[in-house]
Amino acid sequence: MKLSTRGRYGLRAMIDIARASRENEPVSIASIAASQGLSEGYLEQIMTGLKKAGLVRSSKGAKGGYTLGKSPGEITVGEIIRTLEGDMAPVDCVSQAKKGICDRADLCVTRIIWEEVRDAINQVLDKYSLLDLLENEQKLLKER
Amino acid sequence: MKLSTRGRYGLRAMIDIARASRENEPVSIASIAASQGLSEGYLEQIMTGLKKAGLVRSSKGAKGGYTLGKSPGEITVGEIIRTLEGDMAPVDCVSQAKKGICDRADLCVTRIIWEEVRDAINQVLDKYSLLDLLENEQKLLKER
DNA sequence: CATAATTCCTAGTATTTTGGTAGGAATTGT
DNA sequence: ACAATTCCTACCAAAATACTAGGAATTATG
Numbered sequence: 001m002k003l004s005t006r007g008r009y010g011l012r013a014m015i016d017i018a019r020a021s022r023e024n025e026p027v028s029i030a031s032i033a034a035s036q037g038l039s040e041g042y043l044e045q046i047m048t049g050l051k052k053a054g055l056v057r058s059s060k061g062a063k064g065g066y067t068l069g070k071s072p073g074e075i076t077v078g079e080i081i082r083t084l085e086g087d088m089a090p091v092d093c094v095s096q097a098k099k100g101i102c103d104r105a106d107l108c109v110t111r112i113i114w115e116e117v118r119d120a121i122n123q124v125l126d127k128y129s130l131l132d133l134l135e136n137e138q139k140l141l142k143e144r
Numbered sequence: 145m146k147l148s149t150r151g152r153y154g155l156r157a158m159i160d161i162a163r164a165s166r167e168n169e170p171v172s173i174a175s176i177a178a179s180q181g182l183s184e185g186y187l188e189q190i191m192t193g194l195k196k197a198g199l200v201r202s203s204k205g206a207k208g209g210y211t212l213g214k215s216p217g218e219i220t221v222g223e224i225i226r227t228l229e230g231d232m233a234p235v236d237c238v239s240q241a242k243k244g245i246c247d248r249a250d251l252c253v254t255r256i257i258w259e260e261v262r263d264a265i266n267q268v269l270d271k272y273s274l275l276d277l278l279e280n281e282q283k284l285l286k287e288r
Numbered sequence: 289c290a291t292a293a294t295t296c297c298t299a300g301t302a303t304t305t306t307g308g309t310a311g312g313a314a315t316t317g318t
Numbered sequence: 319a320c321a322a323t324t325c326c327t328a329c330c331a332a333a334a335t336a337c338t339a340g341g342a343a344t345t346a347t348g
Contacts, residue, residue: 001145001265003234003258004306011254028323042308048325061316062322077257090147107284109277110155113221113268114147120264121145124257133253140251149336172294186337192296205345206293289348296343304335314325 006084010046012036014080015137017056018072018130026058026065046084053083072134078125088121090114150228154190156180158224159281161200162216162274170202170209190228197227216278222269232265234258 013032020027029047033040047066050056055075056066068075082088089095093102094114105111157176164171173191177184191210194200199219200210212219226232233239237246238258249255 001147001229001232001234002236003145006306008235008254015253026323030323039308041310044324044326045308051324058324059316060314060322060324062320063317064315064323066324077254085145088145090145091152092146106288107281109159109280109284110152110221112280113272116268117265120268121261124260124264128257136253136256137251140253148334170294174294183337185339188295188297189337195295202295203345204293204295204343206291207346208294208344210295291347292345293347294343294345297341299339301338302336304333306333307331309330310328312326314323316321316323318319318321 001090003081004085006046006049007081009036009038009043010050010084011077011080013038013043013046014050014055014068014075014130015133017066017068018075018134019137021068021072024067026063026067028065031065049084050080053079055080055083068130071131073129073131075130076126077128077130077133078122081125082122087118088125089118094118145234147225148229149186150190150193151225153180153182153187154194154228155221155224157182157187157190158194158199158212158219158274159277161210161212162219162278163281165212165216168211170207170211172209175209193228194224197223199224199227212274215275217273217275219274220270221272221274221277222266225269226266231262232269233262238262 013036016032016035017027029040029043032038033043036043047056047058051058051066054069056069058064058066087096091114092098093105093108093111102108102111157180160176160179161171173184173188176182177187180187191200191202195202195210198213200213202208202210231240235258236242237249237252237255246252246255
């Protein structure tokens with residue numbers, strides 16, 4: 001039950017972009033990759049996913065890069081993670097994408113547990129927006 | 145963020161054993177594998193894990209098999225799943241087993257989220273005992 | 289006491305998922 | 319014109335997962 005690097009890297013990238021969103025300048029893959037120590041090619045694939053979901057906008061060409069698709073306060077960690085990792089269903093039978101797989105769902109006593117787990121995870125993830133994270137970061141910096 | 149088959153199969157096996165625990169007769173790997181449609185060899189490995197954790201006891205030889213290590217009411221889904229899947233930390237830096245990996249933990253704003261996720265998952269899993277599941281199963285059967 | 293049924297143990301292997309590379313086309317600011 | 323960028327597709331390596339094989343040790347039972 002580990003998150004994959006897609007989700008982790010993607011979230012970090014989004015935080016980078018959110019941080020830069022004050023100046024409203026696009027952030028390039030190269031700069032994110034450098035600041036986070038990631039491979040550019042791989043990060044590119046992740047950004048493609050985020051773009052399709054509308055969480056970022058992109059501008060091509062020199063001085064191009066990515067900007068947030070909505071304001072930092074409107075983008076939750078949940079949206080980011082679900083975009084990159086799929087809905088957080090611990091088993092397929094409670095995944096929106098793959099339901100109807102189990103033939104004995106009506107007699108299954110574990111199903112309800114997995115639904116609860118899924119919902120509990122999402123509830124935590126949806127509680128935090130990028131803005132929350134930026135504010136928290138400021139706090140941490142001041143406390144040092 | 146999917147559970148592996150170890151956790152899923154193991155939980156189902158434990159339910160089988162719990163169901164049989166009324167008669168207090170050991171349940172063989174062969175019979176569990178048959179009833180759940182699993183491979184015997186693989187299930188055996190899973191049972192080894194459960195045994196090491198004390199969740200089941202085993203008796204060798206003819207008429208041997210597995211029995212619960214504690215009463216059904218004392219064994220939670222959480223214990224079973226954590227035994228087979230490790231602590232439910234979505235990232236290594238909040239895993240008891242592998243902490244201290246991250247060098248900038250003190251500045252990390254995502255860490256707190258992963259801790260909350262981990263705790264939320266465990267809270268759900270620990271809420272249910274095998275006894276709860278058996279009782280629920282009875283209810284479902286009667287309602288049909 | 290022989291035998292069949294079982295757990296126990298170790299090693300190997302196939303399959304799937306994950307994480308990453310490579311290379312080039314299209315676009316755009318300077 | 320050209321350098322910096324996103325976009326796109328295909329491929330590839332490593333790791334994790336799910337399973338298989340085979341035999342040793344133990345034990346109830348006829």
